[in-house]
Amino acid sequence: MDLQLKGKRALVTGSSAGLGEAIARLLAAEGAAVIVHGRNKSRAAAVAEGIKNDGGQATFVLGDLSTDEGADAVAGNVLADGPVDILVNNAGAYQPRAWMDVSAAEWGKSYNINVLAYVRMIHRLLPAMKTLGWGRMIQIGSSGGIEPFALQPDYLAATAARHNLTVSLARELKGTGITSNTIAPGPMLVENTRNMLLNMAGQYGWGTAWADIERNAVMQFVQNDVGRFGRPEEVAAAVAYLSSPMTNYITGALLRVDGGHTRSV
Template identity: 85%
Template sequence: MDLQLKGKRVLVTGSSAGLGEATARLLAAEGAEVIVHGRNQERGAAVAESINQSGGKASYVLGDLSTDAGADAVAAGALAGGPVAILVNNAGAYQPRPWLQVSVNDWQDSYNVNVLAYVRMIHRLLPAMKTLGWGRVIQIGSSGGIEPFALQPDYLAATAARHNLTVSLARELKGTGITSNTVAPGPMLVENTRQMLLGMAGQFGWGNDWADIERNAVEQFVQNDVGRFGKPEEVAAAVAFLTSPLADYITGALLRVDGGHTKSV
């Protein structure tokens, strides 16, 4: 299927690894001009170069979106080639800490990194996007923002805020040709998750072999209907569809990519 993305300029934040990288690679394969973003120059530039060598078109911008100065630098780099038609707000950070080990300062930091960083990029890219008469703003949320659990309450509350701001933004963008949607992954097997599970294996008796750890973690921790962790490419596919003109009639929506992990409507 042709997603009709050829030539559209896309910024994917946090795309030097994980879900963001998979999304950037897929959108580039669909013909979009992708701007890779991260905080590690070597790693981000390597992703962009790999896309270019594969026949895609990509550049790289460096910046810490938790600060206004960093967001200014990223926006300036992204807009240097013209308006960005598609913004995928993906960058974020979390630590699997229990409730009473998450201080008030931790909550503030988490909200800044996981919510305000998204707002910073919307503020900086939306005015130019409006001049195109068409665009996409997509937030990467989380199934945990719908059905929270005990660990990392600060992060889960922040993802719920992402879901909320998406709908508010959709109302704001009425009649502009720009849509606002959320893709909410369930537990995904990215490197951060792998390291987290390795650290939890001893506590929960999941064994020492990775195959055993993953199987037991799925049974005890993920509890979805598919019976495995998700893959970054599966989230990227959902994002790619929502970026397409084929999804013009979808806005203010939340698309779960979680293998049935979320049990609520």
């Protein structure tokens, strides 16, 4: 299926590795000119170069979106070549800390990194996007923002705020041709997750073969209907779908990509 992304420019924040990289690669494979974003030059450049080696179009920008100065630098470099058609707000960070181990100051830091960074890029890129009469604002949320658990409460509350701001933004964008949607992944099998599970396998008796480790970890902690962790490419496919002109009638929506992990919605 042609998702009609040829000729579109897309910025994917936090795309020098993991989930963001998978999103950037798939958008480029669908014909979009992708701007890879990160804070590490060698990693961001490597992703952009890999996309170009595969026949896609890609550049990269660097900047820390947790500060106004960093967001200004990123937006300035991006807008120097014109408006973006698609913004995928993906950058964020978390630590799996227990409730009482997260100070109020750390809650504030988490909100800045995981919510205000999104707001900064929307503020900076939306005015130029409006001149196109069409666009996509896509936030990456989390199934934990719908059904929170005990660990990392600051991050889960921040992802819930992402879900909320997406709907508010959709109302704000009425009549502009720009849609605003959230994708909420469940637990994803990225490199850090895989390494963590391998380290935990002996403690929990999950076995030594990866297939056994993943199955047992899912049964103990994730408990979804598919029986495995999600893959970044599966979230990337959802992003590509919502980026397409074929989804002009979808806005203010939350699309779960979680294997049935979320039960309350």
